[in-house]
Amino acid sequence: MPQDIIRDWHAHLAHERRRSEHTRRAYVATAERFCAFLMEHRGGGVDAAMLRSLSAGDLRAYLAARRAGGLGNASAARELSAVRTFLRFVGGSNASVPQMRGPRVRKGLPRPVAPDQALDLAHEVEDNSRQGWTGARDFALLLLLYGAGLRIGEALSLTGAALPFGETLRVTGKRGKTRIVPILPTVAAAVARYVEACPWPIAKAAPLFLGARGGPLQPGVVRASVRSARRALGLPERTTPHALRHSFATHLLAGGADLRSLQELLGHASLASTQVYTAVDAAHLLDIYRNAHPRA
Secondary structure, eight states: OOOOHHOOOOOOOIIIIIOOOHHHHHHHHHHHHHHEEEEEEEEIOOOOHHHTTOOOOHHHHHHHHHHHOOHHHHHHHHHHHHHHHHHHHHHHHTTOOOOOOOOOOOOOOOOOOOHHHHHHHHHHHHHHOSSSHHHHHHHHHHHHHHHHOOHHHHHTTTTTGGGGSSSEEEOOOOOEEEEEOOOHHHHHHHHHHHHHHOOHHHHHHHSBBBBSSSSSHHHHHHHHHHHHHHHHHTOTTTHHHHHHHHHHHHHHHHHOOOOOHHHHHHSSSHHHHHHHHHHHHHHHHHHHHHHTTTTO
């Protein structure tokens, strides 16, 4: 296993590409799997020269092996993309990465949560909390996801320097890109209530949302609370913390927001990423039509 190449790949992702910890783990794991496969497939050691000499047939063989292990189309497409990115890194600026058609992936639409369901979910999570202050924390966090369209990682990366919440909030998103999002008074009030109830001091440089023992709140804790609450409310499995961000976008678009403004609020790098919500809105209107029209 070319540990030096893998180590350099991780450093490149962290410092030059500024990828998140989750993305770095996934990309490094793919590179390690790919190199391990090549050692058996090619019958020898793996080094930079060998990686630069790979053909489309080598990539097809790797993908076939992964698919034989039960990998679906979407996951296989992500795997192939990660391998190509790794090979471009190894090859340098003049890299020639083998070309091959990836698995066809049917692109699904984000499924929004209704406004009353979003609030019911936040209240249910709060009510289910074993400690009053953690309930106030989770309620404020979920309201922030739905009310400002934050990713859960963006919300958990906020520090005490953001306090007290005003009418806007500066958020650092993917690849270190910052944006300004408006904050509803109800969201600001929920955060203030959590801060007042929190038994741990929230320093300016410390995370805003703290775990039960005073350390940074982990996203898995939030997801587990949401899973329990959605089961109690009979909500579908698609009701996740990230679905609240989709709901924020869909409801703004339905209320008349233009795509360019929505792009800025969501922190999307390209307008194409935001345009998916026009299809979401159309699907919502079609559902209303089918349910309401006597001939539908």
